[in-house]
Amino acid sequence: MSEETHDAATADVLILGASFAGIELVHQLRRSARGRGLKIVVVDRQAEHPYIPLVQERLVGRIDPGTSVLPTRRSVEKRPEARYVIGDVIGLDPDRKEVTLASGERLRGRFIVVALGSVLAPPAAIEGAERFVGYKFEGEFASAAEQLAALLGPDGETTRRVSSGDGPYREGEARGLAGERPTIVVAGGGISGVELAGDLGRLARVRPAGWRAPRVVLVHSGPRLLPHLCQRAGHKAEQHLRAQGVELRLNTRLTRLAAGTATLRPPGADATDVPCDMAFWTGGVRPAPALAGLSLPRTADGWLAVGPTLQCFATPKPTRPDIFAIGDAARVQSATGEWPTMQRAIECLWQAWLTTDNLTRLAREAPGYPHGVPPLRPHTLREDFPHGVSIGDASLVVYGRLVVDFAAVNIWFRRFLMKMYIRRYR
Template sequence: MPERILIIGGGFGGLACAQELGGTDCSVTVIDRRNHNLFQPLLYQVATAALSPADIAEPIRKTLGRHRNINMIMAEVVGIDTDRQQVLLDGGERVDYDRLVIATGSEYNYFGKDGWRANAPGMKTIHEARQIRQRLLSSFEKAERAHDEQEKRNLLTYVVIGGGPTGVEIAGAISELGRFMINRDFRHIQPDQFKVILIEAGPRILAAFPEKLIDYARHYLEKIGVEVRTGERVLDVTSDGVTVGSEFIRTGCIVWGAGVKASPAHRWLGLDAVPGGRIPVDDQLRVVGHQNIFALGDTADFKGTDGKPLPGLAQVAKQQGIYLGRYLKGGDANPAGFAFRNRGNTAVIGRNAAIFDFGKWTLKGRTAWLLWAFVHVYLLINFEKRILVSIQWIWRYLTRQRSARLIEEGSIRETDVTASSIIYSVTGPGGDR
């Protein structure tokens, strides 16, 4: 009987691990609550109408379909029975395993204020990105029809909470999108009525980057009209706006990017007290205390050479997935354990502006922006997506047009994503391609 390897999670790490195990004698099963793999670093471009969801997502079955030894189950995992070596699913089913890989990623941390999620969506799913796009574009249409000056300003005020790479990227993208649309496509709203506010509770935005790159990013954001406010904490979020200190800011759209935490997977193993929800692992990514269970990516508490947990980056998860796949099949994985090779930390600020931190040296400006674009195209799931995104980026650069500026009539439902292909159904015209 072939060894049964079960992988929970179809993100960067889980897919990389599964692909390494493709074509082996193992029986591999991937379980994910969604049927598609999503390139999360470009979700902000879906939210700001630069790309359509299908450009950065692909059905997991399509990705792994050529490997006859790999199966996929679309289901929600609710627990792990380590004694019986079974994973528990939301429908009551149990799936047996010989070795288990936990690659469930992370989710946004609302710091105990989970009620804010409905009014300030993050950037982890297609549903959230499309929800932000819906609110963003709708606010421009409402402002165009409004007769009161203050109402126009309220609708055209956008607040991004969190000054990390995600917050900086979407704040810059909203500013560039808004100013282009107002100048070209609208007749009854003016650029001076438009405002983007980036709020960071800490003393600096992009705290993981060197000071000179932070200064460059802040200066560029302010140059394109983003109001950067550091050292200020959000006290409340409502459907009408946010409270910062004693000030209430009315907004047309709020975006959350203030921090992430690991998925609840640690609770399935009875590890309720682990810092940040990350599961402790050894050098081979094996969960401490469990010989046949492994964890990787944002789920794993793996220490780098500096003694700190590795950051929640796509390159970390992908490298760990490749290593673990080779280790599980007895291939050419490093027997001494996983070693992370840092390819650099990056953030895009806007058109022709990005930053790269490679540790010993840094890069900024147009050159960094071109490198950022090349890296993100390369990391897309397949050749088709790389070509589609590249063509759209070139066209957008030349024309400044954004092809996905569509407002849907009716509600947005994540369950509209089907198993065979990504189809977006709406109650009226104007859906994504």
């Protein structure tokens, strides 16, 4: 292969983002008879991706970080027709189908699929919001794990052990160290907040050797936890968290973070300050900043607006049929309005499967579509799917109004899914 033909400008498929949706698209294209012949270029800002559904267990050393990270770049480049570029996307010209990276490099593809996801970020209205500790993505995670170990552990050796995942646990260690327990505030009572607070609360019973157990305060602006799930699930989560020592502040907003304190304001009451040595935001996601620099249709909230076929320019007569968006970054628009999204890994996988089918249909045609753009399959709206919610020592399976409290099986099953996910792409 010549240097010119290997250059990214000759790619058949240019995929922006390599987390759940992007890596599944690569996998499905390789499984497709027609997709295997396409040259693929993947762009992402990191070479590896943690398994996000269990990231809170990685953070507290409950599972080994080394076994819960997908070596994405290595997985993509195991075949010669695929290239992986590490960089930040800052621009996209839909007419030229050209992408610009922060490094100045320009990449082109016959087809472009945007899978840049979302970011877990607090609203700017919270004073001192920059003090929240990010933990979901690989660069953030390493820093968060070090900060947590430094806060709870007695020395730098503990920090090193926990960050590498080899710190031994001691059952029932409750003596702590001298002084008051550090306080960790978790803001947000959805699934992410409940799971993180649960694993932090579990440290009162099981934790790495030498660690202190923190005081854990979960702040949620609504009247109950897990507001997007059934009422019984929220009540069960509340019971399990309280049983593990987590302090719940419901109907309360976190309005300010300062050195050593968090300001909380219940409705109709005066604000109060509580101790805060470390704070995590789990109260919702926002569009990835890179989306604002792309010349693609967006919703009023800044997400990428796509049609039911997941194409970005969803006009009755397609003018730019070769640009798609999938995963957390996309919001499907139709004649009935915007579709709901679960923002879950399984939905990313479904969208990647559909995009593989549609993209390979288009790839059968000559560029420019002299005989017209062929019809494509629409996405199927699935409004719900079973949820697993781990809460420290407890774990729920929730589907509609059905709530099964079966920790031993569900905790094992969620880790089994993680192993199968990583094995799938390796």
